[in-house]
Amino acid sequence: MEHPVMESTPKHTILCVDDEKQILSSLKRLLRKENFDLLTATNGEDGFKIMASRNIHLVISDHRMPGMSGISFLAKVLETYPDTIRILLTGYTEIDSIKASINEGHVYKFLLKPWNDDDLKQEIRKALERYDLIQSNNSLHLMVAAKNKELEQINKNLENIIKQRTRELELQNQALELTRILFRGLPVAAIGVSYDRTIILINRQAEKLKINGRMVIVGNALADYFSKDVMNKFLPVFESQINQVKLDIPVDNQVYGVTLSALTGRFFGKGFILCLQEQAV
Known part of the structure; x- marks a missing residue:
C-alpha cells in the first residue's frame, strides 16, 4: 500500500x-x-x-x-x-x-x-x-553583537574583580608591614617558627639574645637552641593539642619566661610564635 x-x-x-x-x-x-x-x-x-x-x-x-x-x-x-x-x-x-x-x-x-x-x-x-x-x-551579526556585549560585561566584571583584589592585596601588604613593624618593636624577644619548627623570623630583642651560647639565626632549627626535654614540652602545641604552653627556662644563667603559641585564624597550622621574657630575680 x-x-x-x-x-x-x-x-x-x-x-x-x-x-x-x-x-x-x-x-x-x-x-x-x-x-x-x-x-x-x-x-x-x-x-x-x-x-x-x-x-x-x-x-x-x-x-x-x-x-x-x-x-x-x-x-x-x-x-x-x-x-x-x-x-x-x-x-x-x-x-x-x-x-x-x-x-x-x-x-x-x-x-x-x-x-x-x-x-x-x-x-x-x-x-x-x-x-x-x-x-x-x-x-x-546579532549573535556576535550579543556575544561581544556579553564579553564586554565579563571584562568589566573582571576589571572590577581585579581592582577589588588589588585593593585587598594592598591592604594585606600594609597590614603585613604594620605587623612586621610591631613584631620588630616588641619589648620581648620574639621568634617566628614555621610548621616544620624552623626559625623564620626574629625581632630586635631576639637578635641580641644568645640561647645556650648561640645567637638566634633565621634558618636554623628551633631544636638547635633548646634541649630535647624542652622540645618535648613544646610538642602539644606543635601537634595542635593545645594552643599555648608557658615554661620557665634557664638561658645563659638567667631564667626566662618562655611562651610558645600557635598561630590562629587564617594562619592556623602555618606556624608558631615563641616569646622569651627575662624574669626578675
Missing part, C-alpha cells in the same frame, strides 16, 4: 502584484507545485495591505500598473520592509526607464516579459536563497 507523500510546510511567502489577472493566473499555474505560499494583488495598495498582515519574503511586481507604478511600489516596499527581496517584471521597451531604480537599490533584479518558465522559477529560487542568506548573516 502506497502512502501519500507529505509536503513540508512552506518556508517562504511570495507576493505577486500585477493589474492583469491573466498574468497572475499564469504565475499561479507555473508556481503551484513549488514549496512556498503564493499571494496575489492587482495593485500596489492591495499589495501593501497583504504585506501588513503577512510576512512576505519576496515581491514580484509588474512595472506598468495604473495608479502606483511597479517601481514606486517596490521603492515603498524597500522603505517599509527592507528585508523583502524585490523583483520587477517589465517589457523589452521599458528597460532603460528602470535601470536607475536598479542602481538605486529599489529592485534586486528585473525579469523580462514574456518570461521563460524555467528561468523564472530559477530566479525565484535564487532570490529566496539570497533572502535566507541575508537573514542568516543578520542573525549571525
Whole structure:
C-alpha cells in the first residue's frame, strides 16, 4: 500500500502584484507545485495591505500598473520592509526607464516579459536563497553583537574583580608591614617558627639574645637552641593539642619566661610564635 507523500510546510511567502489577472493566473499555474505560499494583488495598495498582515519574503511586481507604478511600489516596499527581496517584471521597451531604480537599490533584479518558465522559477529560487542568506548573516551579526556585549560585561566584571583584589592585596601588604613593624618593636624577644619548627623570623630583642651560647639565626632549627626535654614540652602545641604552653627556662644563667603559641585564624597550622621574657630575680 502506497502512502501519500507529505509536503513540508512552506518556508517562504511570495507576493505577486500585477493589474492583469491573466498574468497572475499564469504565475499561479507555473508556481503551484513549488514549496512556498503564493499571494496575489492587482495593485500596489492591495499589495501593501497583504504585506501588513503577512510576512512576505519576496515581491514580484509588474512595472506598468495604473495608479502606483511597479517601481514606486517596490521603492515603498524597500522603505517599509527592507528585508523583502524585490523583483520587477517589465517589457523589452521599458528597460532603460528602470535601470536607475536598479542602481538605486529599489529592485534586486528585473525579469523580462514574456518570461521563460524555467528561468523564472530559477530566479525565484535564487532570490529566496539570497533572502535566507541575508537573514542568516543578520542573525549571525546579532549573535556576535550579543556575544561581544556579553564579553564586554565579563571584562568589566573582571576589571572590577581585579581592582577589588588589588585593593585587598594592598591592604594585606600594609597590614603585613604594620605587623612586621610591631613584631620588630616588641619589648620581648620574639621568634617566628614555621610548621616544620624552623626559625623564620626574629625581632630586635631576639637578635641580641644568645640561647645556650648561640645567637638566634633565621634558618636554623628551633631544636638547635633548646634541649630535647624542652622540645618535648613544646610538642602539644606543635601537634595542635593545645594552643599555648608557658615554661620557665634557664638561658645563659638567667631564667626566662618562655611562651610558645600557635598561630590562629587564617594562619592556623602555618606556624608558631615563641616569646622569651627575662624574669626578675
